[in-house]
Amino acid sequence: MQTPEHGASPLIEVRKLERRYGQGEAAVQALRGVDLDVQRGEMIALMGPSGSGKSTLMHILGLLDRPSAGSYRLGGRDVSRIGSHEAAELRGRRIAFVFQGIHLIPRLTLAKNVELPMLYARMPAPERRKRVSESLARVGLEQIERRMPNQVSGGQAQRVAIARAVAPGPDLLLADEPTGALDRSAGREVLGIFQELNQALGLTVAVVTHDPFVARHAQRLIEIEDGRVVSDRPVEDRLLATRACGEPTP
Ligand code: ADP
Numbered sequence: 506m507q508t509p510e511h512g513a514s515p516l517i518e519v520r521k522l523e524r525r526y527g528q529g530e531a532a533v534q535a536l537r538g539v540d541l542d543v544q545r546g547e548m549i550a551l552m553g554p555s556g557s558g559k560s561t562l563m564h565i566l567g568l569l570d571r572p573s574a575g576s577y578r579l580g581g582r583d584v585s586r587i588g589s590h591e592a593a594e595l596r597g598r599r600i601a602f603v604f605q606g607i608h609l610i611p612r613l614t615l616a617k618n619v620e621l622p623m624l625y626a627r628m629p630a631p632e633r634r635k636r637v638s639e640s641l642a643r644v645g646l647e648q649i650e651r652r653m654p655n656q657v658s659g660g661q662a663q664r665v666a667i668a669r670a671v672a673p674g675p676d677l678l679l680a681d682e683p684t685g686a687l688d689r690s691a692g693r694e695v696l697g698i699f700q701e702l703n704q705a706l707g708l709t710v711a712v713v714t715h716d717p718f719v720a721r722h723a724q725r726l727i728e729i730e731d732g733r734v735v736s737d738r739p740v741e742d743r744l745l746a747t748r749a750c751g752e753p754t755p
Contacts, residue, residue, distance in 0.1 A: 514580075516543055516544060516579065517542065517566060517579060518542050519540060519542070520576045521539075521575035524558070524561050524570070524573050525573045535561040536558045536732045536733075538733065539558075540734065541737075543711065545707065546703070546709060547724060548699065548700065548725070549712070551729060552727070552728050557729045558729055561732075568587075568593075569592075572585055579599070580599070600678075601670035601671050601679070602678075602680075603681075605686050607663050607665075608666070609666065611653070613653075615641070615649065615665045618665055619641060622672070640671055643705075644665070660691025667702075678708050678710045680711070681713045684719055693746045696722040697747045700745060704747075721742060721743060723743070724739060725738070
């Protein structure tokens with residue numbers, strides 16, 4: 506069945522988006538009229554100096570926050586003013602988040618950490634287990650799924666966080682400084698996984714970063730300054746960090 510969600514419209518359509526924090530003289534205008542289209546299957550980087558509005562935009566795109574003015578359509582549907590209950594439901598189903606700080610639950614195995622959000626979403630057990638195995642395999646950690654979080658490296662923990670984020674089958678992955686706490690080699694591995702998820706699954710990926718090296722792994726670079734998009738262009742010298750398949754996991 507053709508619904509607006511499956512039509513040719515961009516996955517993300519943002520128009521004249523504004524976000525103001527506070528009132529009166531103390532008000533901060535974090536976004537000042539952002540226009541942005543992101544097609545399904547794109548991998549974009551959002552770059553800009555500290556305080557330019559990147560996180561604010563990311564939070565609105567992730568339905569964690571709402572604009573003060575302007576519109577946001579996700580999959581053809583206007584979500585600018587939906588209620589928090591509906592936003593949570595939509596977020597759980599369609600949007601994956603990966604942040605700099607890796608929050609795994611220390612007393613659960615890696616596999617249980619990946620499974621937990623799907624348990625909360627009341628997905629049937631066989632489907633959950635299938636998704637746990639598939640997503641851990643995608644990040645190359647299927648052999649250590651019974652380990653505890655304190656038995657893995659920071660890079661491996663971030664890969665588990667990615668598996669957990671994508672296991673429910675979202676169509677948008679939002680990553681805020683996902684390699685910020687990692688050394689360069691673990692960071693490259695994470696970027697390679699994003700590229701693989703983007704290419705193999707057609708997952709739309711948006712990475713917020715202040716690091717030009719990280720941004721060069723995207724197909725398209727959007728620069729934000731003072732709450733506005735000041736540049737939007739293809740990445741000419743894109744870096745590919747895709748992992749070799751079947752690489753053994755220590
Ligand atoms: P970036 O992610 O690019 O560093 P942010 O989106 O975090 O930028 O912030 C944009 C602007 O909005 C900054 O001036 C910041 O101080 C302000 N800001 C962000 N969040 C809040 C908030 N909850 N309350 C008040 N001001 C905020």
